Amino acid sequence: MVEKVVKFIGRDVIEENRKKAEGLRRLYDEAGVAVLEFLGGPGSGKTTLIERLVERMLKDFRPQEIGYIGGDVATTLDTERIARYGVRHVQINTGGTCHLEVPHVEAAIKALGGVDALKQLKVLIIENVGNIICPFNFPLGAHARIMVADVAEGEDKFIKHPLSTRVSDIIVINKVDLAEPIGININKMIEDAKRLNPRAPIFLVSAKTGEGLEELYQHLLGVINSSRKG
Amino acid sequence: MHETSIALSILAAVEDAFKETPGAKRVTRIRLQVGMLSLVDPEALRFALKVVSRDTPAENAEIEIEMVKPRFRCLKCGYEWEPSDEDIERISSDPQLSTLVHINPDVLASYLTCPRCGSNEVDIVRGKGVIVHSIDIEVDEGGGQGEQEQMKENSRPPGGA
Numbered sequence: 001m002v003e004k005v006v007k008f009i010g011r012d013v014i015e016e017n018r019k020k021a022e023g024l025r026r027l028y029d030e031a032g033v034a035v036l037e038f039l040g041g042p043g044s045g046k047t048t049l050i051e052r053l054v055e056r057m058l059k060d061f062r063p064q065e066i067g068y069i070g071g072d073v074a075t076t077l078d079t080e081r082i083a084r085y086g087v088r089h090v091q092i093n094t095g096g097t098c099h100l101e102v103p104h105v106e107a108a109i110k111a112l113g114g115v116d117a118l119k120q121l122k123v124l125i126i127e128n129v130g131n132i133i134c135p136f137n138f139p140l141g142a143h144a145r146i147m148v149a150d151v152a153e154g155e156d157k158f159i160k161h162p163l164s165t166r167v168s169d170i171i172v173i174n175k176v177d178l179a180e181p182i183g184i185n186i187n188k189m190i191e192d193a194k195r196l197n198p199r200a201p202i203f204l205v206s207a208k209t210g211e212g213l214e215e216l217y218q219h220l221l222g223v224i225n226s227s228r229k230g
Numbered sequence: 231m232h233e234t235s236i237a238l239s240i241l242a243a244v245e246d247a248f249k250e251t252p253g254a255k256r257v258t259r260i261r262l263q264v265g266m267l268s269l270v271d272p273e274a275l276r277f278a279l280k281v282v283s284r285d286t287p288a289e290n291a292e293i294e295i296e297m298v299k300p301r302f303r304c305l306k307c308g309y310e311w312e313p314s315d316e317d318i319e320r321i322s323s324d325p326q327l328s329t330l331v332h333i334n335p336d337v338l339a340s341y342l343t344c345p346r347c348g349s350n351e352v353d354i355v356r357g358k359g360v361i362v363h364s365i366d367i368e369v370d371e372g373g374g375q376g377e378q379e380q381m382k383e384n385s386r387p388p389g390g391a
Contacts, residue, residue: 003368003369003371004366004368005251005254005366005367005369006364006365007250007367008364009243009244009247009362009363010362011362012359012360012362013243013360014236014265014358014359015358015359017235017236137232
């Protein structure tokens with residue numbers, strides 16, 4: 001009596017996961033939306049920086065053309081802050097996972113209204129879970145991955161996290177107004193980041209004082225425009 | 231590194247196959263082929279898979295893991311070769327190189343040269359992935375086509391009908 005069936009599967013799950021991120025990018029390009037992903041340690045100032053950037057964006061874009069997906073273990077606090085600007089928004093709570101993955105973003109896009117909703121957007125901001133390591137390992141198909149590291153995290157941030165630094169497209173050193181009172185050598189941080197990642201532009205900003213924001217915004221605007229053309 | 235994420239993907243592939251099988255009761259064995267360039271720790275993967283498969287049809291399945299050696303092919307002259315055990319040890323124990331390879335094994339290809347023609351254009355043809363090869367499924371005594379034919383066979387008296 002046959003009690004057992006041997007079922008051949010032959011699926012490479014690593015390859016499948018890698019293809020999923022590529023699938024997301026194809027979706028964004030199909031919808032004509034530029035996707036900017038913000039990554040960085042908890043408290044590095046990602047959300048505050050995004051608030052400042054959205055404020056600036058609203059001079060060039062309408063609120064309904066901007067989307068925001070916030071990733072956090074818990075709470076909707078970050079998304080509530082960005083929602084105040086009238087942009088399309090959705091919060092993902094991972095419930096414990098330290099990073100966003102493709103299925104999270106797929107669910108968020110569905111909640112926003114799917115491809116049709118994406119088509120209405122010119123730019124979509126994804127704010128990953130506050131974590132300087134794991135999110136960098138899980139691409140979400142973004143046109144630009146922006147690493148946010150603040151001076152209060154210490155001068156050694158970049159050399160201690162070479163992979164995160166290497167895979168980023170844009171590097172932002174935030175809270176530069178604190179460098180002097182704390183005694184942080186920003187030049188050392190810049191050197192380290194440049195050595196690890198020669199191609200990523202580095203921006204020194206303070207989301208609080210506004211220092212460096214316009215230069216960062218102009219660069220992001222360039223990314224948005226060229227991503228939407230391609 | 232992130233063996234839990236991989237375990238969840240394996241479980242999804244296993245559950246897809248399980249659902250396609252008529253009369254399936256439970257999964258008794260999962261055969262995995264783990265490429266050495268995936269730098270996945272097989273024991274961490276085994277543990278993660280055991281944990282995530284609790285309360286699923288794959289709970290308590292035997293997990294068989296075969297480690298697959300990488301195989302490279304020169305895109306210029308077509309020569310194929312496998313690295314020595316020493317090469318593999320060197321890659322896995324170098325923290326920067328092993329992390330880069332883990333995220334994108336194709337990065338390794340840029341460090342390789344063809345032993346025959348010296349070209350830098352090398353492709354990795356095997357050893358990057360984690361393949362869910364096959365599973366053994368315990369099926370319901372009443373289910374499955376092949377199974378019913380087997381029952382007819384057994385019920386025929388010896389010497390023919």
